[in-house]
Structures are given as C-alpha cells and as structure tokens.
Amino acid sequence: MDVYIRKLIQELFNRYGYRIVEFGEIAGLSSSWGVVKSTGDGTQLFFFSDLESNDSLDINKVVQYAAYNFQLKNIRPIQILVDKKLHLEIGTDGEGYLNHKIYPQCELILINNVDNKILYYSKELENEVHEVANSMGIMESERNEISKTEKSIITYLLIGVNLLVYAMTAYLSGSIMDSDINVLIFLGAKVNELISSGEYYRLLTCMFLHGGIAHIGFNMYALSSLGPLVESVYGKIKYIFIYFLAGIVSSIFSYMFSTDISVGASGAIFGLLGAALVFGVKMKNAVGKNFMFNIASVIVVNLILGFSMPNIDNFGHLGGLIGGIAVSYFFMKSV
Known part of the structure; x- marks a missing residue:
C-alpha cells in the first residue's frame, strides 16, 4: 500500500x-x-x-x-x-x-x-x-x-547469451561485422567431419554462433518478437525444452542432409514458430483464424526465402520446425 x-x-x-x-x-x-x-x-x-x-x-x-x-x-x-x-x-x-x-x-x-x-x-x-x-x-x-x-526472462537470457558469444566471436575474429570461419569452427560450429569423429557437442554449441552482425541481428529480433509469446503460453520450463530440443533437431537435420558448415539460432527459432502454430491449432476457437494464418504465413515465407537464397541452412530450419512442432504437440496434449 x-x-x-x-x-x-x-x-x-x-x-x-x-x-x-x-x-x-x-x-x-x-x-x-x-x-x-x-x-x-x-x-x-x-x-x-x-x-x-x-x-x-x-x-x-x-x-x-x-x-x-x-x-x-x-x-x-x-x-x-x-x-x-x-x-x-x-x-x-x-x-x-x-x-x-x-x-x-x-x-x-x-x-x-x-x-x-x-x-x-x-x-x-x-x-x-x-x-x-x-x-x-x-x-x-x-x-x-x-x-x-x-514473464520473458528466459527469452532475454537467451538473447544475452547469444550476444555474449557473438562479442567473443567478434573479438577473436578481429571484426564486429563478419565472423572468421576458423573462429566459428574453433568455438563449436556444426562441422560434419568433426561431429562424426565424436564432437557431438557441436550439435548444441552451433546454436549460439553467428556468421555476422546481420545474421545475429535478424535472429535476435525474431527471438525477441516470438519468444515472449511462446514463453507465456507454455511456461518457462517447457519453453526451454522446446527451444533447445528444436535447436538440436535442427542441427541433426543439418548434419544428416547438408555437408556445409552451419551456425545460428534460426533452427531453434523455427522451433518456436512450430510451437506457436501448435498452440494456434489447439486454441483456434480462442485465438481466431488470423493468428494461425499469420504464423503459417511467416513459416511459409521464411522457408521459401531460405530455399531461394544461397548460404541458408534450409534443412536446419526444416528440422527445427519439425522438432518444435513435435515437442510442443506433446506438451499441448496435457493442456
């Protein structure tokens, strides 16, 4: 009072x-x-x-x-x-x-x-x-x-970790604009040969590395826009599971179907899109058709852009989306 x-x-x-x-x-x-x-x-x-x-x-x-x-x-x-x-x-x-x-x-x-x-x-x-x-x-x-x-503390913590890792990457690369490929490999990028030789941790660490200022800027903007919604809907613990499991599934898909070196949080972010889509389908009477249409549109547009542009880990995006849908569907069954 x-x-x-x-x-x-x-x-x-x-x-x-x-x-x-x-x-x-x-x-x-x-x-x-x-x-x-x-x-x-x-x-x-x-x-x-x-x-x-x-x-x-x-x-x-x-x-x-x-x-x-x-x-x-x-x-x-x-x-x-x-x-x-x-x-x-x-x-x-x-x-x-x-x-x-x-x-x-x-x-x-x-x-x-x-x-x-x-x-x-x-x-x-x-x-x-x-x-x-x-x-x-x-x-x-x-x-x-x-x-x-x-309510969005986990989202902001994830953004903070990504920014901190990027700051270290920029320092080691000697540039804030672009990351040195050797630095990314040293810090844990997804490299198929190294994963095959037993460095499985790269399936996780690659989620926190980014190739340049535009790359991390776009991903952190997407995370700050989408993360609070998913965090509030599913709760903090389930949100953490969705983010990390979707990111790991994204890395596995990239490892299985792409030989390119890969980094970025976009696979986990696609997992959050999948989680939002599952929520929209489950609660369609409450959120309305516009919500589902908007989420579906964002997914489709980003996938189309990904497949039409070079140097985009499309299999990682697709894996993250599938992982996010699968994990959040499991969580929503009890809602």
Missing part, C-alpha cells in the same frame, strides 16, 4: 508540480506523506487513508496540522482513500454501488490499488482526478513493462 501511494505521489510531483509534504503521527492517515498544490484561491491538500484507518480520521486535525506546520492558508482538504477491498457492485437496477459505506468528511477520491482504478470522486474534482488518473496510468504502464520483462 505505502509503495503504491509513494509512487502516485512521485508521479504527481514529477508531472504536475505537486509539492510533497510529510505529516506527523495523525490518526486516520495510512501514509505519512501527502501532496499540496497552490490554486488561485488557496491550497489543495491531498492526504491518504484506507478502510481500516478511515474510521479514526478527523479532517480538522489534518487541516490544523497542515496550516501550522506547512504555513498554508485557505486549505481545501481532499482525501484519497486507497484500498484493495474497495469494489463497485452492480445492483438489480443496473446501478453501481460501493461494497463499503463511506461517509465523506471532505472532497473524496476512492481508488482500488490492486485494479489501479478510480471508483469514485467528488464531482468538484474533475481536473484533479484527471491528473491522478494520468499518474496512475503511467504507473500501470511501468508495472506492465516490469511484468513483461519478468
């Missing part, structure tokens, strides 16, 4: 020039912090309470404290009651009613801090509520960004 109030106060200060004030020990306040804003005919004093503390609140004491300690005149007290238990309930007549009886002593704003919604405000507070609502919207955007990052 206190963290939410502090963030709201900070946004009002940053964006609308509210002055932050600190109250002493006053019964009925849920936070020792508040804000004030000067107007043409006085000063608006915003203070915070919750349902538990509201019964012991005495507005006169709050105003007297502010007048004496902050040297304020013509104070207009505005109470912001913040509580997760506050909700609007719809009655039989279709009207919305608060689930708690509130007896205002001054102008009032009611906020549910979990839903981050303003449930009620005194009609005289239109301008002030607009500023509070905008501040709450900024807080929600920041919270969503944090939540998105937390």
